[in-house]
Amino acid sequence: SLQFSQQRFAQFVMKKKSKSAPGKKASEPTAADDKDAEDWLGEADEGEDELGLGSGSEGEDGIDEDGEEEEDREDDDADDAGVDDDTEGGDAQHGSRILARLAEGKQPTDLNALKQEIEDDAGLLSNWRKARQLGDKRSRDEVFKNLVSNCSTYFGYSEELAEYFLQMFSPETAIKFFEANEQQRPLTIRTNSLKARRSSLMQALNQRKVQVDPVGTWTKVGLKVYQSQVPVGATPEYLGGHYMIQSASSFVPVMALAPRQDEVVLDMAAAPGGKTTYIGQLMRNTGTLFANDLRKDRCKALVANVHRMGLTNVVVTNLDGKKLSNMLPRLDRVLLDAPCTGSGIIARDPSVKVKRGQKDFEDHSRLQKELLTCAIDMVDAGSKTGGYIVYSTCSVSVEENEAVVDHILKTRNVELVSFSSAVGFGVEGLTKYRERRFNPTLNLTRRYYPHVHNMDGFYVAKFKKISNKVPERAKKDRSKGTDNIKVWGEEHWTQEMMNSVVDFEAPTSPAAAVGKKLNKIERKKLKRQEQLKARGFVAPQANGLERTGSSEVSGAPAKKGKHAQTKEAQDSASTRSKLKRKMKEPREQAEASALETEATSKKLKKRKIRVNGEEASKVKVDSKKKKLKKSKQVTA
Numbered sequence: 048s049l050q051f052s053q054q055r056f057a058q059f060v061m062k063k064k065s066k067s068a069p070g071k072k073a074s075e076p077t078a079a080d081d082k083d084a085e086d087w088l089g090e091a092d093e094g095e096d097e098l099g100l101g102s103g104s105e106g107e108d109g110i111d112e113d114g115e116e117e118e119d120r121e122d123d124d125a126d127d128a129g130v131d132d133d134t135e136g137g138d139a140q141h142g143s144r145i146l147a148r149l150a151e152g153k154q155p156t157d158l159n160a161l162k163q164e165i166e167d168d169a170g171l172l173s174n175w176r177k178a179r180q181l182g183d184k185r186s187r188d189e190v191f192k193n194l195v196s197n198c199s200t201y202f203g204y205s206e207e208l209a210e211y212f213l214q215m216f217s218p219e220t221a222i223k224f225f226e227a228n229e230q231q232r233p234l235t236i237r238t239n240s241l242k243a244r245r246s247s248l249m250q251a252l253n254q255r256k257v258q259v260d261p262v263g264t265w266t267k268v269g270l271k272v273y274q275s276q277v278p279v280g281a282t283p284e285y286l287g288g289h290y291m292i293q294s295a296s297s298f299v300p301v302m303a304l305a306p307r308q309d310e311v312v313l314d315m316a317a318a319p320g321g322k323t324t325y326i327g328q329l330m331r332n333t334g335t336l337f338a339n340d341l342r343k344d345r346c347k348a349l350v351a352n353v354h355r356m357g358l359t360n361v362v363v364t365n366l367d368g369k370k371l372s373n374m375l376p377r378l379d380r381v382l383l384d385a386p387c388t389g390s391g392i393i394a395r396d397p398s399v400k401v402k403r404g405q406k407d408f409e410d411h412s413r414l415q416k417e418l419l420t421c422a423i424d425m426v427d428a429g430s431k432t433g434g435y436i437v438y439s440t441c442s443v444s445v446e447e448n449e450a451v452v453d454h455i456l457k458t459r460n461v462e463l464v465s466f467s468s469a470v471g472f473g474v475e476g477l478t479k480y481r482e483r484r485f486n487p488t489l490n491l492t493r494r495y496y497p498h499v500h501n502m503d504g505f506y507v508a509k510f511k512k513i514s515n516k517v518p519e520r521a522k523k524d525r526s527k528g529t530d531n532i533k534v535w536g537e538e539h540w541t542q543e544m545m546n547s548v549v550d551f552e553a554p555t556s557p558a559a560a561v562g563k564k565l566n567k568i569e570r571k572k573l574k575r576q577e578q579l580k581a582r583g584f585v586a587p588q589a590n591g592l593e594r595t596g597s598s599e600v601s602g603a604p605a606k607k608g609k610h611a612q613t614k615e616a617q618d619s620a621s622t623r624s625k626l627k628r629k630m631k632e633p634r635e636q637a638e639a640s641a642l643e644t645e646a647t648s649k650k651l652k653k654r655k656i657r658v659n660g661e662e663a664s665k666v667k668v669d670s671k672k673k674k675l676k677k678s679k680q681v682t683a
Contacts (some may be wrong), residue, residue: 066395097312098414112155125368158217161201162201165197168190170219172182172187173218195210198222203401205568207405208401211404211444215443217660227498228393230394230497235269235292236269236403238269239328241331242288252284255282257275257276257279259271265471266298268298276676294503299505300322301322304382305328306326310379311337311377311379312382314382318342322382323361324352327358327360332359335362336361337375337378338363338633340364340365346365347417368383378426378432378433379432379433380438381423383439385447386411396457411447412450412451415451416603417449418434419455423436426512428512438452438455438507439508445483448494449485450476452492459512459517459518461513463486463488463509470493470634474492476491476508478533481566491508493508494509528623559642
C-alpha cells in the first residue's frame with residue numbers, strides 16, 4: 048500500500064543518514080531538508096485495518112496456510128526465495144531516485160502538489176488539443192515521461208511497470224487502477240454446499256458477531272465479510288469445512304468450467320485448494336478429480352483442505368504439469384490457473400510494484416504456453432459432456448493473457464466459447480493492443496479489474512476442443528506482416544531522380560493491370576475474349592471492332608470534343624450489335640435452307656408414292672384382261 052511504501056522509504060532515509068560520514072558536513076541534512084522530507088512523506092496513520100481478522104496475525108489465524116491464495120502464482124522455489132531481496136533492492140533504487148530528484152529540485156516536496164500534477168498531466172494527455180490553449184509548450188512525449196515519473200514516485204511503482212500500465216490504459220484509467228491497488232480488497236468466503244447452506248452459514252456467523260452479506264447475484268455461494276470480532280480462519284464452522292476463505296475473482300474460472308457429475312476433471316495448478324474444492328462440490332463427490340501441483344510443500348495444504356471440506360473423489364498428485372499427458376487418462380475438462388506475475392493482485396502483494404517488469408511478463412508467457420498446450424492435449428474432443436479447457440491468470444498483462452490464447456488458437460484445434468451464461472459480467476478481452484493484432488474471437492474472453500469490479504485483477508478464457516489431431520505446423524501469423532514493406536528513405540531522393548520522368552509500361556493482361564488475382568467476372572470476360580479471338584474476331588479497340596479477312600470496318604475514330612467519351616461508348620455498342628446481326632444471318636440462312644430441303648424431300652416422297660400407285664393399278668388391269676381372254680378361250 049501507499050502507507051507501506053512511505054514507511055519503507057522513511058526507513059531507507061534513516062539508513063542513509065546513519066551511514067553518512069560524520070566528518071563531512073556537506074552530507075548532513077539540514078533542518079529545512081528534514082522538514083521538506085517530512086512534508087513529502089506525510090504523517091502515517093497508525094490505525095490498523097480490522098477487516099475481520101481480529102488481533103492475531105494471518106499466520107496465527109491459519110489463513111495463509113489453508114485458505115488464502117496469495118502465493119499460488121509463483122512457479123518455483125527460487126522465485127519465492129528472491130522476493131525479499133528483490134523488494135529491498137527495488138525499494139533502495141526507488142528511494143535513491145527520489146533523493147536525486149529532490150536534490151535537483153525536480154521533485155515536489157508535497158504529496159498533494161504531486162497528486163495535482165499527476166491529474167493535470169493525465170487530463171492534458173486525454174485532451175491534447177487543449178494543450179496549446181492552456182499555454183503548455185511541452186511535447187506529448189515530455190508530458191508522458193513526466194507523468195510516468197510522477198506516478199512511479201507517488202504510487203511506488205518502478206518506472207518500467209508504471210509506463211506499461213499507462214500505455215495499456217488511458218492515463219485517467221491508469222490512475223484509477225493505481226488508486227484501486229492501494230485499497231484493500233474485501234475479504235470473501237465461499238460456502239461449502241456439501242456441508243451447509245449459505246443462509247444457515249450466515250446465521251451461524253452472525254451469532255459469532257461476524258457481519259457477512261452475499262457477494263452479489265452472480266454467485267450463490269459467496270459471502271463478503273464486513274467486520275468480525277473473531278478470527279475468520281479459526282471459527283468452528285471454518286474448521287468443520289462449512290466455508291473456505293477465497294477471493295471473489297477465484298470463483299469465476301470454476302463457474303466458467305461448469306464441471307458436471309461423473310466426469311474426469313483435472314485442476315492443473317491446484318494448491319492451496321480453493322478452486323479444487325469448489326470443483327469437487329459442484330461435482331457432488333462423483334466422478335474423478337485430479338489435483339496436481341509442482342511444489343511438494345504446497346501439496347500439504349491442498350490435502351488438508353480437501354479433507355476439511357469433505358471431498359472423497361480427489362486424487363492429489365505432485366508432478367510437473369508439462370509431463371502429465373503421459374500419466375493421466377483422457378479428460379473431460381481441465382482448469383489451468385497458470386503461474387503468473389501477479390500484476391492483478393498488487394493490493395495483496397505490493398512487492399510486485401518493483402519486482403515485475405516486461406521481461407517477467409515474457410518469461411511467464413513461455414511457461415504458460417507450454418502448460419496450456421499440455422492441458423489441451425489431455426482433453427478428449429469426443430467427450431459427450433465435456434471437451435472444455437479454462438485458462439485463467441491473476442495478471443492483467445497482455446503477454447500473459449491475450450498473447451497466450453492467440454498462440455494456442457494457431458497451434459491447436461480449439462475454439463473460444465462464451466461463458467456469459469455462467470458469469471454475466473466482465474470486460475471483453477483485447478483484440479488489438481498497440482501494434483499487435485489478435486484473433487477477433489478473443490472478445491469472448493473476459494478481464495476483471497480492481498477499479499471496475501472491486502476484486503483482484505483476473506483474466507479468464509474458455510476453449511472447446513474440436514479435434515484430437517495435432518496440427519503438423521502452426522498457422523502463420525500475418526497480422527504483423529511488415530517485413531515486405533520497403534521504405535524509400537531520403538537518401539534515395541537525389542536531384543537526378545527528382546528531375547527524371549518515370550515511365551510505366553502498359554499492362555499486358557488484366558491481372559497485371561490490376562496487380563492482384565482476377566475475380567470471377569474478370570476471368571469470364573477474359574475467357575470470352577479468348578474464345579472470340581479463336582473464332583476469328585478481334586477484341587474491341589479504340590477505332591472499333593474488326594473482323595479478320597474482311598475489308599469492312601465497323602465503327603469510326605472517336606471525335607475529339609466535350610462528349611468524346613460517350614461517343615466512343617455509343618460507337619462500340621453499335622459495332623457490337625452489327626457484329627451480332629452478322630453472326631446471326633448465316634445461321635438463319637442455313638436454317639431456312641434446311642427447312643426448304645426438308646419440305647422438297649417430303650414432296651418428292653409423296654410424288655413417288657403417287658406414281659408407284661398408278662403403275663400398280665395399270666398392272667392389275669392388264670392382268671385382269673389377260674385372265675378374261677384365257678377364260679374366254681377356255682370356254683370356247
